[in-house]
Amino acid sequence: MGFIDCDSHVLENEDTWSYLSANDLQYKPIKVALPEAPPGAVKRAPAPPVSIWLVGDTWVTAAPVNGNMRNNANTYEDGVGIMTNNAGRIEDMDTLGIDVQLLLSTFFLGVELENPAAEIALSRSYNRWLADHVEPQYRQRMPWAVRAPMRSPAEAIKELNFGKENGAIGMQVRGLEHAMYLSDPFFYPFWQHANDLEMAVFVHLGDATRRIDSQPIGRTISNPASMMRQLFPLMAGFHAILASDFDKRFPNIRWGFLEGGASWLPTVTTMDARLRASAEEFLSLRPITPETIEEKQVFVSIESDDPIDYLTGVVGENMLVGGTDYAHNDRGTELGSHTFISQRQDIKAGLAPKIVDSNGRRLLGVKEDFRPAPPANLGPMKHVKGASTANGDPILVHTLVTV
Numbered sequence: 001m002g003f004i005d006c007d008s009h010v011l012e013n014e015d016t017w018s019y020l021s022a023n024d025l026q027y028k029p030i031k032v033a034l035p036e037a038p039p040g041a042v043k044r045a046p047a048p049p050v051s052i053w054l055v056g057d058t059w060v061t062a063a064p065v066n067g068n069m070r071n072n073a074n075t076y077e078d079g080v081g082i083m084t085n086n087a088g089r090i091e092d093m094d095t096l097g098i099d100v101q102l103l104l105s106t107f108f109l110g111v112e113l114e115n116p117a118a119e120i121a122l123s124r125s126y127n128r129w130l131a132d133h134v135e136p137q138y139r140q141r142m143p144w145a146v147r148a149p150m151r152s153p154a155e156a157i158k159e160l161n162f163g164k165e166n167g168a169i170g171m172q173v174r175g176l177e178h179a180m181y182l183s184d185p186f187f188y189p190f191w192q193h194a195n196d197l198e199m200a201v202f203v204h205l206g207d208a209t210r211r212i213d214s215q216p217i218g219r220t221i222s223n224p225a226s227m228m229r230q231l232f233p234l235m236a237g238f239h240a241i242l243a244s245d246f247d248k249r250f251p252n253i254r255w256g257f258l259e260g261g262a263s264w265l266p267t268v269t270t271m272d273a274r275l276r277a278s279a280e281e282f283l284s285l286r287p288i289t290p291e292t293i294e295e296k297q298v299f300v301s302i303e304s305d306d307p308i309d310y311l312t313g314v315v316g317e318n319m320l321v322g323g324t325d326y327a328h329n330d331r332g333t334e335l336g337s338h339t340f341i342s343q344r345q346d347i348k349a350g351l352a353p354k355i356v357d358s359n360g361r362r363l364l365g366v367k368e369d370f371r372p373a374p375p376a377n378l379g380p381m382k383h384v385k386g387a388s389t390a391n392g393d394p395i396l397v398h399t400l401v402t403v
Helices: 016-019 022-027 086-096 118-132 153-165 185-197 224-242 267-279 290-296 308-316 336-343 351-364
Strands: 001-010 031-034 053-057 058-062 098-104 144-146 170-175 200-204 255-258 298-301
Touching: 001 058, 001 086, 001 255, 001 298, 001 351, 016 118, 022 118, 086 098, 098 144, 098 200, 098 351, 118 144, 118 153, 118 290, 144 153, 153 170, 153 185, 153 308, 170 290, 200 224, 224 255, 224 267, 224 298, 267 308, 290 308, 298 351, 308 351
Parallel strands: 001 098, 144 170, 170 200, 200 255, 255 298
Antiparallel strands: 031 053, 053 058
16 A cells, blocks of 8 residues: 655745746745844744745745744755755655655745736746756656636636646645635636646645735734634635536546645535525435535545544545645644554544545546555654754654654
């Protein structure tokens, strides 16, 4: 049994924007380091002093090149997060037993680009940077997702074509884009072209920072309520696809909903049944079945401690997948999650291999016989190092990250 990682990240840096044309340099993000709070003031988190990408009149947190945003977790060293050391990243994947790892953006999780020209320019630069930094010999093991300019359908189609030719297997979006739901007809040209190219759509946890009320500059998660706000677009995006006819209209698209866990699924499917009953035959509830979700090709990545057996009653056994969040250090990061899931004793026999392997192969389009990684060996990882507490004890991201 191999492992398929449906959620990992790259860390944008100054080199990412070196692909801007001369005419587009006006849109280049400016990296600004925010100072420490003065004595007596309420301190920001994360620490150390956070940096932001300032783009026009908007901003988003700039992850450090080692991925350690809070100075309290593991660091990604030797260029494995900024994609200057692909061989090293493969070594870490081999330690974890991961055959294939999907690469996703960090910058575009939270930035909101109101200017269409800026969005086109930065999307183009990001896509060309990543295409250049994932050399052809690594693309089978590290496919990536295009970021398309979501205000500009014609330009988005160009970026999808570029991605298809350079190792991308899908496009990355959020559950709400520019305050529009994924089922909005405005996006139909995007989905039609992805369908024609047989590319997936990866809907990742995240929200446009500037659209979050009472959001202090420099903090994308300012309080627990803000964290729940991050989850809402993912749920809304899932319901937009679930309640649409996209399985008929765009039958070649596989939809992946990533990094929010799956514990919210029963809420969305139950409310969908109630909404339909209110609009049709009053209180005649017809919940979405696992068979319908499978027909719609909707996959959801789980957290390793999710109530898996219960959730399979909602979505079935064939649509849950695993992810590590490699290159990040936050609530969704569990580098050893595939091993942990495969060792759980509280789920039915035969289910774990589907979640950690075969379901992910269907989402990413990975062939069954492509199994280059050795069996997982959760010893020390060569390019992921542990931060330490004051007494020298290593700090882990959950209990599953190796140091």
